[in-house]
Ligand SMILES: C[C@](O)(CO)[C@H](O)COP(=O)(O)OP(=O)(O)OC[C@H]1O[C@@H](n2ccc(N)nc2=O)[C@H](O)[C@@H]1O
């Protein structure tokens with residue numbers, strides 16, 4: 001029988017805010033509203049931040065943050081968890097509230113959508129906690145208002161994402177889901193807006209994501225160059241990953257600085273993680289796999 005202290009109370013709900021990875025990110029043009037039109041294959045890691053919550057019948061939204069990256073954030077109204085909770089409360093016009101705990105496992109402002117995933121996990125958790133039904137299109141609109149990556153994070157499954165981030169199409173790629181994935185961050189935060197501002201405005205062509213081979217040979221992350229200009233350590237991460245055995249692909253995710261590598265098997269990933277950890281102990285690494293629906 002499990003120890004009673006280890007059992008979560010029945011009224012406590014838990015969601016994982018899965019890390020997002022852009023296997024390819026093609027920037028096509030700068031739009032009149034300042035955002036960029038993208039074509040990207042999004043996948044999600046099997047790991048991420050943890051969000052738990054219980055109902056607060058007084059109607060308050062309360063957030064505490066713990067975990068390895070807690071100190072990079074504050075729990076005030078600008079936190080994406082708080083913003084998502086308030087947005088849903090306002091949309092529903094509900095009197096219900098929640099006490100939330102975010103365990104921050106993912107580095108902040110690092111290209112893997114940690115804040116976006118937290119916002120999406122908050123929406124999922126509160127819909128369950130408050131036992132409400134929100135039309136998918138309404139939820140998507142609330143999500144987009146919180147950030148370009150948030151709509152894709154709601155389902156957290158492999159998708160082709162275009163537009164500013166609001167056009168979503170579920171998309172399987174044979175052999176991708178379940179594949180071992182190592183994520184590495186050199187410990188520098190980069191601003192997404194600053195990286196987009198450094199893009200050279202050259203359209204290098206559309207994305208074809210019909211096979212892993214195509215993603216490897218023809219896929220790109222067009223933000224790698226401007227991100228490396230702001231954070232040169234990203235080039236060191238990519239060089240280190242590309243030097244590992246058993247690797248299919250190494251690339252930067254989102255606007256950086258986190259890079260990911262896909263490996264043929266767990267043994268190759270484990271060896272690479274150990275080698276990188278020994279050489280650069282100050283870098284953050286996460287061994288995971290691509291989440292399947
Ligand atoms: C780079 C990606 O992570 C790829 O998945 C996303 O496009 C960024 O998503 P996000 O962090 O949710 O970004 P937002 O919070 O919506 O936007 C931050 C800033 O990034 C720039 N931005 C973002 C998305 C986009 N399609 N074009 C942009 O130019 C804008 O300057 C914007 O003010």
Ligand SMILES: Nc1ncnc2c1ncn2[C@@H]1O[C@H](COP(=O)(O)OP(=O)(O)OP(=O)(O)O)[C@@H](O)[C@H]1O
Nearest residue numbers: 079080109110111112113114115116118192254255
């Ligand atoms: N709960 C949260 N977790 C992480 N960042 C948050 C959170 N709430 C607000 N933020 C703010 O959001 C910004 C970055 O968010 P996020 O982690 O989604 O971006 P990212 O990792 O750069 O992802 P991408 O470049 O792929 O969009 C940071 O500036 C951070 O201060």
